[in-house]
Amino acid sequence: MAGTAQTPRARYREQTRAEIKEIALRQLAEGGTPAVALTRIAKEVGLSGPALYRYFDSRDALLTDLIRDAYADLAAAVSAAADALPPKTSPRARARALAGACREWAVAQPHRYLLIEGTPVPGYTAPPDTLDSARAVLGPFLQAFEGAEPSAAVRPVVRQMTAWAETDAAVSRWARASGSSAGVALAGAVLAWSHMHGAIGLEVSGQFAGMGHDGGTLLRAQIDALADAFGLD
Incomplete structure (x- = not known):
């Protein structure tokens, strides 16, 4: 069954929301979250302040929409990187590729x-x-990280992640939906996230400026060290 066509009013509302978010993203790029100002956005869109609140009732509501969009785009980038891998890609190479996709998105x-x-x-x-x-x-x-053989160094994390999945039904469902059992795979994913957040966050905030290394090289070294800790091929 074909979807119901949008009314002109609904299309206008959707277009206006998109324009508001586009301006907010530009402000964000120019000066971070302090630069995101609803009054300035309203003026640029051609709305009064009260009229803009019909689209986003607060700055936090606007930021929340931008956060949802960013997560969706990043998830799509990681998923595309996973789909592009050959079927026989090794777990280590898979982890490198996924981390690289996260970094590429963030640096851009x-x-x-x-x-x-x-x-x-x-x-x-x-x-x-x-x-x-x-x-x-x-x-x-x-x-x-499914089927990995964790070393003694990361087994405490594996134990805690296993207990987390056993006591949190949502986490257990998430792991199963991804085709993985909890515990080892969950520990690997969480540790990969923490490694990426540290390396990528420092890079994109300019903390590596003048240090003479490439952020991609550093991230790959961290992922390889994590792969060693989990015995990934």
Whole structure:
């Protein structure tokens, strides 16, 4: 059955919301979250302040939409990288490729990466559904660590991740939906996330400037060290 066609009013509303978000992203790129100002956005769109609140009732609501969009785009980039891998790709090469896709996305648009990997503004609390978005990014990493043989160094993390999955039904469902059992794969994915967040976050915020190394080389070394800890081929 064909979908119901949008009314002109609905199309206008959707277009206006998209324009508001586009301007907000430009402000974000220019000056971070402090630069995102609803009054300036309203003026550029051609709306009064009160009229703009019909589209986003607060700056936090606008930031939340930008966060959802960023997570969706990053998840799509990681998923595309996973789909592009040959069937017989080794787990180590898979982990490298997925981490590389995360870094490539972040370096191309650091303002969006920093928006989702930190606290946009003091006191901001992301809605619960953004947790599912974050898990969508990490889902392909679960498969990379499925069947790994963790070393003694990471077994404490494996034990804690196993207990987490046993007591949190949502986490257990997430792991199963990704085709992985909990525990080892979950520990690998979470540790990969922490390694990536550290290396990529430092790079895109300019902390590596003048240090003479390439961020991709550093991230690959970290992923290889993690692969060694999990006995990945």
